[in-house]
Amino acid sequence: MESSNNSSINDNKNWKISGEKFRTLLNIPKYINSDIEKNKLLNIIIKTATYLVDGETSSLMLLDKNNNRLMFYSVSSNRSVLHQFSFPADQGIAGEVIRKGKPVVIDDVQNYPQHFDKVDKEINFITRNIIAVPMKREKQVVGLLEVLNSKNRDRFEKSDVELLQYLADQSALAIINRDLIQNAKEKAEELSALYELSQASAFANTIDDLFIKAVNILNKIFKVKTTVIINKFNIKQKSKVYKSKDYNIQLNTTKIFLDQTNKDIEYHPREDMDVKNICSMTIPLIAQDEVVGVLGIGDLSQTGQFSEMELRLLSTTANQISDACENIRLLLEEEEKNRIEKEVEIMRDLQQGIIPKKFPEYDIMDITGYNHPAYEVGGDFYDIFKLSDDKIGFVIADVSGKGASAGLFMALSRSIVKVFALNENSPAMVLKKSNNVIIEDSKNGMFVTLFYSLIDLKKKKIIISNGGHNRQIYYSKKENICKFLYLKGRPLGVLEDSTYEEKEIDFYKGDILFLFTDGINEAINSNFIEFGDEKLLSIILENADNNVSTIKEVVIDELKKFVGETEQMDDITMLIIKFK
Amino acid sequence: MKLKTQKVNNIRIIELEGRLDVHLSMEVESFVNEVIEFGERFLIFDLQNVKYLSSSGLRIFIAALRKLNKLKGKLKLANMNESVKRIFKVVELIDLFDIYPSVEEALKSFECKS
Numbered sequence: 001m002e003s004s005n006n007s008s009i010n011d012n013k014n015w016k017i018s019g020e021k022f023r024t025l026l027n028i029p030k031y032i033n034s035d036i037e038k039n040k041l042l043n044i045i046i047k048t049a050t051y052l053v054d055g056e057t058s059s060l061m062l063l064d065k066n067n068n069r070l071m072f073y074s075v076s077s078n079r080s081v082l083h084q085f086s087f088p089a090d091q092g093i094a095g096e097v098i099r100k101g102k103p104v105v106i107d108d109v110q111n112y113p114q115h116f117d118k119v120d121k122e123i124n125f126i127t128r129n130i131i132a133v134p135m136k137r138e139k140q141v142v143g144l145l146e147v148l149n150s151k152n153r154d155r156f157e158k159s160d161v162e163l164l165q166y167l168a169d170q171s172a173l174a175i176i177n178r179d180l181i182q183n184a185k186e187k188a189e190e191l192s193a194l195y196e197l198s199q200a201s202a203f204a205n206t207i208d209d210l211f212i213k214a215v216n217i218l219n220k221i222f223k224v225k226t227t228v229i230i231n232k233f234n235i236k237q238k239s240k241v242y243k244s245k246d247y248n249i250q251l252n253t254t255k256i257f258l259d260q261t262n263k264d265i266e267y268h269p270r271e272d273m274d275v276k277n278i279c280s281m282t283i284p285l286i287a288q289d290e291v292v293g294v295l296g297i298g299d300l301s302q303t304g305q306f307s308e309m310e311l312r313l314l315s316t317t318a319n320q321i322s323d324a325c326e327n328i329r330l331l332l333e334e335e336e337k338n339r340i341e342k343e344v345e346i347m348r349d350l351q352q353g354i355i356p357k358k359f360p361e362y363d364i365m366d367i368t369g370y371n372h373p374a375y376e377v378g379g380d381f382y383d384i385f386k387l388s389d390d391k392i393g394f395v396i397a398d399v400s401g402k403g404a405s406a407g408l409f410m411a412l413s414r415s416i417v418k419v420f421a422l423n424e425n426s427p428a429m430v431l432k433k434s435n436n437v438i439i440e441d442s443k444n445g446m447f448v449t450l451f452y453s454l455i456d457l458k459k460k461k462i463i464i465s466n467g468g469h470n471r472q473i474y475y476s477k478k479e480n481i482c483k484f485l486y487l488k489g490r491p492l493g494v495l496e497d498s499t500y501e502e503k504e505i506d507f508y509k510g511d512i513l514f515l516f517t518d519g520i521n522e523a524i525n526s527n528f529i530e531f532g533d534e535k536l537l538s539i540i541l542e543n544a545d546n547n548v549s550t551i552k553e554v555v556i557d558e559l560k561k562f563v564g565e566t567e568q569m570d571d572i573t574m575l576i577i578k579f580k
Numbered sequence: 581m582k583l584k585t586q587k588v589n590n591i592r593i594i595e596l597e598g599r600l601d602v603h604l605s606m607e608v609e610s611f612v613n614e615v616i617e618f619g620e621r622f623l624i625f626d627l628q629n630v631k632y633l634s635s636s637g638l639r640i641f642i643a644a645l646r647k648l649n650k651l652k653g654k655l656k657l658a659n660m661n662e663s664v665k666r667i668f669k670v671v672e673l674i675d676l677f678d679i680y681p682s683v684e685e686a687l688k689s690f691e692c693k694s
Contacts, residue, residue, distance in 0.1 A: 468670075
């Protein structure tokens with residue numbers, strides 16, 4: 001090896017190069033590879049280029065295919081700062097190199113027509129001559145490498161071009177590989193994030209669980225300082241905010257989150273920085289075409305900007321979270337349905353135990369009853385109890401509402417009324433006392449309408465009292481008429497210290513006491529016409545000579561005929577007493 | 581059950597529409613509970629478009645009335661049609677409520693008190 005600072009001018013390939021430069025050449029693959037951090041890599045390439053071909057300075061440009069611009073990098077004289085700006089990729093000498101894919105050497109740049117002097121102005125430099133070589137691998141151009149202003153010589157040589165091209169090829173390789181590895185890493189991270197999130201989604205049992213996990217995963221993966229998810233399902237549930245550990249978003253940003261009703265991602269640039277970077281954004285979580293929550297991301301700690309990959313990943317995770325939400329919601333709905341069905345079953349059994357199915361037999365009267373709830377758990381009930389050998393109490397009642405709580409309330413009311421009735425001979429007093437106890441337990445406006453008939457077998461009297469129940473029917477055999485029995489009085493459970501009236505009726509052989517709830521008279525057909533208690537009155541009148549079972553069957557038949565097969569009826573409850 | 585609501589000064593007017601039976605009355609009930617929880621004390625129910633009221637529907641009014649009375653609030657009903665009035669009469673609840681033929685008159689009645 002000859003030590004010489006100058007390379008000899010030769011057209012064939014026999015040129016000479018200094019030992020140091022040769023060593024540098026050999027070391028290129030070692031130092032210029034895909035493992036180095038990007039800025040450091042570019043720095044090394046630029047410095048090596050300058051050294052290798054003896055120029056004053058070098059620059060490197062990377063092509064951004066998406067917007068066809070070149071990103072310009074150069075190293076300042078104190079060798080530390082990397083300038084950066086971009087310009088259109090079709091301009092100037094650089095444009096030419098990119099287009100042709102071949103090196104260009106220009107000996108007199110200032111007079112070169114294609115010279116794009118914006119770059120000069122930008123870095124405060126006057127270009128005398130240039131070598132510009134493309135950085136490419138096979139057909140793929142990633143940018144170009146330039147060395148400017150040959151030192152100690154008038155012009156650059158062909159050998160310089162060859163050296164620079166070699167460096168450029170290695171650089172291109174390093175850059176391409178680095179990009180590939182970077183993409184692969186990002187893809188892997190993306191998949192890993194999605195996997196973690198899908199695990200969280202699969203095992204989260206509640207929305208709370210899901211969102212708390214999601215917030216923490218997002219925080220970890222994006223290295224974001226603040227993430228917050230807000231969910232708002234419907235008017236029943238208030239908005240909840242789930243924050244990551246170092247949450248410090250300002251209050252007004254939270255307001256932005258809550259206001260998000262559209263389905264677009266919204267970007268919120270920070271006003272305190274004069275950087276135009278986006279450093280927070282809100283992504284809607286959409287399920288079933290509705291915004292069910294808002295994902296807020298803020299304050300990326302690293303670059304202060306969202307890369308395309310990050311945006312894509314955030315969108316994907318938002319979708320995943322939304323889907324998971326929806327699944328949980330469906331699951332909870334299903335569970336709720338099962339729970340209600342279970343509850344209903346328990347209630348129905350309870351009710352069946354309460355409403356008497358067998359009726360006591362007496363010489364003086366026949367009794368039958370019928371209870372058919374519209375839903376599994378109805379609100380109607382009747383009760384029969386003995387106060388003494390010749391005093392029997394009959395209750396027919398209707399609890400407001402349906403379902404489990406109505407069932408419970410029904411059991412409660414029945415017990416209270418029974419206890420007072422067994423100890424009180426005045427039906428009006430029974431209702432008054434029962435009301436005052438029931439009202440304490442009726443928290444959500446529940447009430448029960450109740451008609452109480454106390455039959456005295458010895459005196460042959462019926463004493464009646466009413467608490468808001470619909471008028472009942474009495475058939476008098478002597479007069480051969482049906483009449484309505486009605487007394488004023490509020491339902492039980494509505495107002496404290498309500499008072500009630502009572503009335504005495506003498507009964508005779510052949511008379512019928514027909515007790516029922518409004519499920520019968522208020523039953524409607526498909527034309528929204530009510531069955532009506534007048535109609536019921538005439539049915540009883542017509543069948544007054546029949547026994548109680550027959551009367552019962554007839555009423556049920558007539559009702560079914562009227563309502564029609566497909567219509568849903570309210571609870572059908574009746575208690576029929578015929579005196580013998 | 582459709583539900584429309586607006587506020588006039590510190591009085592909330594709730595307009596109900598349709599058949600107030602057991603299913604849909606639950607929706608109305610949660611709305612009313614929420615509204616009371618949020619601090620509202622003066623309610624007017626506009627019932628002009630209520631076609632039918634079941635005992636579940638009645639229950640909501642009773643519950644609201646009792647809640648508001650306890651909190652020193654007021655509940656008024658306006659625009660009852662005949663069939664709804666009948667339902668209230670049958671269960672002897674008609675004289676439990678302040679009933680007005682129109683929302684305007686119900687609003688006016690609030691002014692007199694304050």
